[in-house]
Structure formats: structure tokens, C-alpha cells
Amino acid sequence: MKLKFCLLGLLLLVAACAQPARTSQMIYHANEAQLADMPDVVRDGIAIVAVNGGQETDPLWQSEVGAPEFRDALLVSLQEAQLHDFDDNGPFSLTTTLLELEQPLLGFDMTVTCRANYLVIRDDDGAEVFNETIATPYTATVSDAFMGTERLRMANEGAARANIKAFIDQFLAAAQDL
Numbered sequence: 001m002k003l004k005f006c007l008l009g010l011l012l013l014v015a016a017c018a019q020p021a022r023t024s025q026m027i028y029h030a031n032e033a034q035l036a037d038m039p040d041v042v043r044d045g046i047a048i049v050a051v052n053g054g055q056e057t058d059p060l061w062q063s064e065v066g067a068p069e070f071r072d073a074l075l076v077s078l079q080e081a082q083l084h085d086f087d088d089n090g091p092f093s094l095t096t097t098l099l100e101l102e103q104p105l106l107g108f109d110m111t112v113t114c115r116a117n118y119l120v121i122r123d124d125d126g127a128e129v130f131n132e133t134i135a136t137p138y139t140a141t142v143s144d145a146f147m148g149t150e151r152l153r154m155a156n157e158g159a160a161r162a163n164i165k166a167f168i169d170q171f172l173a174a175a176q177d178l
Contacts, residue, residue: 017149020056021065025157026073028165030081034172038082042175045090046083046120048075053098053116062103063153065114065160070098077164083171092129095119099133101156110151111139114159118167122178130174136162 051071056064074096078084085092095118102113113135120130138158140151 019063019149019153021063021069021153021156021160023069023072023076025154026065026070026160026164027080028073028077028161028168030077030168034168035082038172039175039178041178042092042172043082045085046078046092046094047085047088047090048078049093049095051096051098062105063149063156065098065101065156067098070096070116070160073160074164077168081168083168091123093121093123095121101159103152103156106148109139109141110148110155111137112152112155112159113137114156114163116163116167118171120171129178130171132167132170134163134166134170136166138162 048071051067051074054065054067054070056066075084078094079086097117097119099115099117100113102115104110104112114137115133115135117133118130119128121127122129136159138155138161140154140158142151144154145151
């Protein structure tokens with residue numbers, strides 16, 4: 001009987017371990033309207049120079065978003081939005097810094113706010129064409145996931161995805177004047 005309780009306790013402990021944010025859930029999928037209104041000067045024109053910041057997940061603490069996962073999600077999102085320069089010799093360079101994930105410790109509905117800075121430089125003259133810090137919240141509810149660790153991971157992923165979307169939206173709006 002003691003063995004059954006020990007195994008059950010171990011199973012619950014392992015199930016409650018924090019998991020890192022999944023790249024696939026942080027990807028923003030651009031819509032047709034965005035693609036249709038895109039200025040030619042930015043189409044396939046952004047090379048990612050660096051993605052800094054973020055934090056690796058400690059399985060015994062809470063889910064986080066690491067720089068490599070955020071970079072991969074940003075890269076695929078830019079590709080889907082037809083903004084990524086596959087040759088890395090386009091007219092623009094992007095440096096992103098994941099500044100903060102504002103997270104709750106506990107809660108039924110968990111709201112995470114992702115703050116990231118996006119700096120886009122025009123390569124031919126070194127001019128800053130976009131430099132914004134973007135903060136986006138996302139809430140995961142108990143109906144999304146029963147386990148708190150899972151809800152927090154989902155809120156992290158949603159906040160990062162919303163942040164990437166906001167960058168693409170704001171950059172495309174600013175690109176109308178380039």
C-alpha cells in the first residue's frame with residue numbers, strides 16, 4: 001500500500017513539473033489582408049541578427065520562454081508573413097530582446113504579459129526604422145488546462161505569440177512610410 005502511495009506521489013510530482021514554452025505554439029500565422037497590403041520594400045527583407053533575453057525553464061519552478069524558442073517562433077512567423085530574408089542580405093536587420101514575462105505565481109485564470117523590444121535597422125545607411133518595446137498580455141483559463149503549470153505555459157506561449165503579432169502589425173504600419 002505504501003508503494004502505491006509513493007508511486008502516486010511521484011507521478012503527481014512529475015506531472016506538475018514546469019515545461020518550457022513550445023515554439024510551435026508561439027508562431028503567429030499572418031492573414032491574407034496583411035500580405036496583400038505589404039509594401040514591396042519590406043517583403044522578404046528582414047534578416048534576424050540576434051534574439052536576446054528570455055529565460056530557460058527550471059522544471060522545479062515555473063515555465064519560461066527561452067531566447068532560442070522565441071527566435072525560432074519569430075523566424076517562422078516572419079517567414080509566414082513574407083517578411084523574412086532567407087539570404088540574410090536584405091535591406092533590414094532585426095535585433096530582438098525579450099525583456100520580461102510578467103507572470104502570476106498562482107491563479108485560476110493566469111495572465112502573462114510579454115515585453116520585448118524590436119529594433120529594425122536599414123542596412124544601407126544604418127538608420128533605425130523601427131525601435132519599439134511592445135507589451136502584450138494573454139490569459140489562459142482553467143477551461144484551457146486544469147493543471148496550473150500547463151496554464152502558465154499556455155499563457156506564456158499566447159503572450160509571446162501576441163507579442164510577435166503586434167510587432168508584425170506595427171512594423172507593417174510603419175513600413176508604409178519607408
